[in-house]
Amino acid sequence: MQSVISISGVSKTYASGFKALEDINLEIRRGEIFALLGPNGAGKTTLISIICGIVNRTAGTVLVDGHDIGRDYRTTRSLIGLVPQELTADMWETVFNACAYSRGLFGKSANPGYIEKVLRDLSLWDKRDAKSRQLSGGMKRRLLIAKALAHEPRILFLDEPTAGVDVELRHDLWEMVRRLRDDGVTIILTTHYIEEAEQMADRIGIINGGKIILVEDKAELMRKLGRKQLVLELRETLSELPSQLDRYKLERSEDGKRLTYIYDTKAERPGIASLLRDLDAAGIGFRDLDTEQSSLEDIFVGLLREKQ
Amino acid sequence: MNQYALWAIYKTEMARTFRTLLQSIVSPVISTSLYFVVFGAAIGSRIQEVNGIAYGAFIVPGLIMLSLLTQSVANASFGIYFPKFTGTIFELLSAPVSYLEIVIAYVGAAATKSIVLGLIILITASLFVPLHIEHPFWMVAFLVLTALTFSLFGFIIGIWANGFEQLQVVPLLIITPLTFLGGSFYSIDMLPPAWRTISLFNPVVYLVSGFRWSFFGHADVGVGISLAATLGFLVVCLAIVGWIFRTGYRLKN
Numbered sequence: 001m002q003s004v005i006s007i008s009g010v011s012k013t014y015a016s017g018f019k020a021l022e023d024i025n026l027e028i029r030r031g032e033i034f035a036l037l038g039p040n041g042a043g044k045t046t047l048i049s050i051i052c053g054i055v056n057r058t059a060g061t062v063l064v065d066g067h068d069i070g071r072d073y074r075t076t077r078s079l080i081g082l083v084p085q086e087l088t089a090d091m092w093e094t095v096f097n098a099c100a101y102s103r104g105l106f107g108k109s110a111n112p113g114y115i116e117k118v119l120r121d122l123s124l125w126d127k128r129d130a131k132s133r134q135l136s137g138g139m140k141r142r143l144l145i146a147k148a149l150a151h152e153p154r155i156l157f158l159d160e161p162t163a164g165v166d167v168e169l170r171h172d173l174w175e176m177v178r179r180l181r182d183d184g185v186t187i188i189l190t191t192h193y194i195e196e197a198e199q200m201a202d203r204i205g206i207i208n209g210g211k212i213i214l215v216e217d218k219a220e221l222m223r224k225l226g227r228k229q230l231v232l233e234l235r236e237t238l239s240e241l242p243s244q245l246d247r248y249k250l251e252r253s254e255d256g257k258r259l260t261y262i263y264d265t266k267a268e269r270p271g272i273a274s275l276l277r278d279l280d281a282a283g284i285g286f287r288d289l290d291t292e293q294s295s296l297e298d299i300f301v302g303l304l305r306e307k308q
Numbered sequence: 309m310n311q312y313a314l315w316a317i318y319k320t321e322m323a324r325t326f327r328t329l330l331q332s333i334v335s336p337v338i339s340t341s342l343y344f345v346v347f348g349a350a351i352g353s354r355i356q357e358v359n360g361i362a363y364g365a366f367i368v369p370g371l372i373m374l375s376l377l378t379q380s381v382a383n384a385s386f387g388i389y390f391p392k393f394t395g396t397i398f399e400l401l402s403a404p405v406s407y408l409e410i411v412i413a414y415v416g417a418a419a420t421k422s423i424v425l426g427l428i429i430l431i432t433a434s435l436f437v438p439l440h441i442e443h444p445f446w447m448v449a450f451l452v453l454t455a456l457t458f459s460l461f462g463f464i465i466g467i468w469a470n471g472f473e474q475l476q477v478v479p480l481l482i483i484t485p486l487t488f489l490g491g492s493f494y495s496i497d498m499l500p501p502a503w504r505t506i507s508l509f510n511p512v513v514y515l516v517s518g519f520r521w522s523f524f525g526h527a528d529v530g531v532g533i534s535l536a537a538t539l540g541f542l543v544v545c546l547a548i549v550g551w552i553f554r555t556g557y558r559l560k561n
Contacts (some may be wrong), residue, residue, distance in 0.1 A: 051400040056556045074310070077404040088395035092327055093320070105315025107401040147399070 003063075004030040004186045005051065007171060010060030012046055012210075020046040021210045026061070028155075028188060032070070033181055035201035036190045037300065044190035048157050061111055078107050078270065081153030085160040085190075087140045090093040091133040097145055097152040098132060107152035118146050121176065131219055137283075138169045152276060156180060158189040162196060189239045194300055208304055221299065229292045230261040230272055235285040244280045248275055259286075314413045316369045321387055332383070333425060336375045340429045343371055344436045347350070347493055353374050358495050359526050364437040369520040370492030371433065376451070377458050377469045377487055377512065381479050384462030386394045386420035406554035411463065414528050418459035420453070439523070446531075447522035454515055458483075460545040466474030467558055469542050496528045511541055 004287065007027035012021040020042045029032050049055035051062055062069045065074035089098060099115045119125040122142040132143060137190070141161070148156060158177070162170045165166070177187055177200060181213055189199055197204050205215040214221075237256040251260040252308050261275060272291075325332045350366035355363040391397040400410065433439065441447050469475040488510030496504050507513050508529070518534025521527035527534065551557070 049398075052398075052402045054398050074404040074406075077402060079403070082398070082402050084395075084398050086395050088398065090320075090391075090396055091394070092324075094444050097320075097323075101316050104312040105399065105403050106403065107310045109312060141470050239356065 002030050003027040004065055006063045007047075007051070007190075008061055010047070010050060010062060011058050012043075012050060012055065013058045014152055015170055019210055021050075023093075024210075024212055026205060026212055026215065028186060031186055031205070032202040033177065033187045033189070033200055034057065035197035035203055035204050036207055037187065037192070037194065037197050038190075038207035038263055039192055040208045044207055045159055046210075047207070048082070048087060048188070048268050052080055052157065054078055068253075074107070079153060079158065080155045081148035081151065082157045083141075083144050083148045083159060083161060084143070085163065085222075086288075087144065089132040089140060089143055089147070090133055093134070094129050094131055095119065095146070096128040098143065099146050102147040104149040106153075108151045114152070121179075121219050123172075130238065138165055141165055141169070145173075153185070155186045157190070158187065159305065160192070162191070162193065170196075206300065206303060213303060215288055222293075227298070228263055229295075230263065231290045231292070232259040232261070232279075232286040233288040233290075234258060235287050237241075238284065242284075244282060245278055246276075310405050310409055312440075314409050317400075317405075317410070317413035318417050321414060322420065324387070325383075325421050327475040332379075333428065336379060336425055337432055338430055340371055340375060340432060341436075343367070344433065348436060358498070359524070361524050361526070362437065365439060365523075366431045366495075366520075367493050368430070368437065368439060369523050370487075370490075370516050372429050372488045373454065373490075373512070373516050374452075374492050374521055375429055376422050376454055377483050377515075378479055379425050380422040380455050380458035381462035381465065381483055382419060383414040383421050384415055385466035385469065385475055385479075386461040386462075387414050387418055388463055388466035389475050392559075393464070393472075401559065407549075410553075411460070411549055415456065415459045415463050418462060419455040422455045422459065423451055426455070440547050441523050441529060442525040447519070449523055450519045450534075452513070452539070454519070455546060457538060460542065460549060464545060464548050466551055468556075486510050491511065491516050491528060501558075511537060514538060520521060530542065 005026075007024055007026040010021060011019070013019050016024070020107065024043075038044050047057060050057045051064070051069065053076075060145065066078055067075045069076045087227065090101075096115065096119070099118065100110060100112070102194060103115065103141040116125065119128055122145060123145055124139065125140055127139060132140065134144060141164075145158075145161075147164060161177075163172055165173065174196075177189070181187055189196070189200065201218050204218050204221055206213045232256050238252060238259070239249060239256055241252055248261055251262075252258075253260070261272070263272065344364070344367075347367055352363040352367070357363065384551045391400060430439075465475065465478050489507065490510050492512075496507045496513060496517075499507060513535035514529060514534040517528040518531050518538065519537065521531045521534070552559070
């Protein structure tokens with residue numbers, strides 16, 4: 001698949017000597033939703049800022065739709081819309097004028113009809129004459145999205161889009177992101193909410209300490225790193241595990257009423273079928289069983305621990 | 309040229325003036341009128357003519373310059389400092405606009421405001437004293453050139469400033485004293501020789517002198533020197549702005 005953004009060898013060292021990014025190589029595919037996942041201070045915002053032209057890079061090249069972000073900045077920047085993490089908007093500007101300003105700034109001729117459509121899509125049309133300082137936090141967030149969409153970008157960066165946003169609005173945002181993707185807009189979102197990446201993204205990149213640790217299809221990532229957990233509720237209290245079950249590395253709860261078995265889908269450890277047979281042979285009966293798939297959150301935490 | 313961006317910035321900056329009409333236009337007009345009452349009417353009546361010009365009329369070019377310099381610096385520095393302060397600067401930096409376009413739009417808007425202000429003060433002044441302008445073309449030329457140069461200077465201060473205090477310090481501690489000591493209210497010929505020599509190091513002397521020449525055809529220093537000094541300062545400011553954008557100084561780091 002064709003890359004819409006290709007980042008090669010990008011690094012950033014701030015004047016203070018702090019290395020925010022080290023030798024980043026990353027390809028973003030056209031039309032996908034890419035989630036850049038990482039803890040605070042991992043370098044997510046710095047990477048976005050470099051692509052958008054807000055921060056100068058120390059080394060490396062970035063191509064947007066085949067154009068160099070330095071030499072062809074006019075082309076690359078007019079393709080990109082950016083929704084920043086901080087709620088920053090001109091306090092005295094009205095919602096409509098703020099969007100019209102953004103559209104002009106990005107080199108598009110005035111188009112009140114289009115801005116109306118964007119504002120309606122974001123349920124901001126009723127607030128078009130309100131000043132930004134009169135808006136609630138959630139509405140400010142939507143205003144920033146409207147401003148970013150005002151010039152009809154083909155690539156949209158959402159930097160922590162749902163930080164401090166209530167559940168209802170979060171779902172509205174996800175809905176909007178999917179609609180944009182259906183229109184062919186490439187979306188890159190940064191987040192430290194794993195739920196968000198899990199629900200939204202086609203692919204996931206994990207960044208930590210200024211380095212990309214891993215880039216993978218979400219489904220593939222879940223399959224490769226996903227673990228399953230089997231919990232058995234025992235019929236009778238078990239004081240000690242019989243030695244023939246050693247190879248399963250079972251975990252016995254303190255009260256002896258529950259056994260937990262962790263297995264992965266790569267099947268490096270014996271499957272549940274043989275475990276159940278062996279339990280039967282050992283005369284251990286169970287009332288109930290429960291299996292659980294590990295979430296992206298568990299994978300993420302596991303990965304970060306592994307790298308440290 | 310991204311003319312849509314130029315226009316968007318210019319329009320937004322001008323709209324900001326109308327939101328703060330009282331502060332931007334009314335207050336300078338009131339303070340100028342006060343200068344006329346104090347220096348023109350009260351003190352001026354005791355002062356003989358200066359170089360054959362009635363004192364009330366003599367101070368008009370200096371008063372316009374005083375407002376032009378302080379307002380150009382204030383408008384332009386605030387215009388670029390405010391987005392930096394609120395964080396909205398990210399949008400400007402991520403937009404497909406060249407540095408030249410940013411400078412033209414911000415400095416152009418700031419200069420427009422101070423030129424309008426200068427003309428308003430000129431009209432106000434003509435209500436107090438009879439005025440005759442000897443070289444109208446050069447009067448306008450000095451007005452525009454000074455407004456542009458000091459708006460550019462203000463733009464630099466706005467980028468350099470890391471807080472509201474720094475934003476105020478340069479206008480307060482440098483521009484105002486230089487203007488007062490730059491012959492706004494007197495001819496530097498009236499000073500003792502030593503102070504006269506020192507005054508020649510004050511760039512504002514050349515601005516006021518050139519501007520006054522366009523009104524009365526008489527100047528403290530040659531009008532050619534005035535023009536050269538103003539243009540020289542403009543070039544210095546342009547060079548600094550060029551360096552700021554090339555290095556991303558206080559903007560992209």
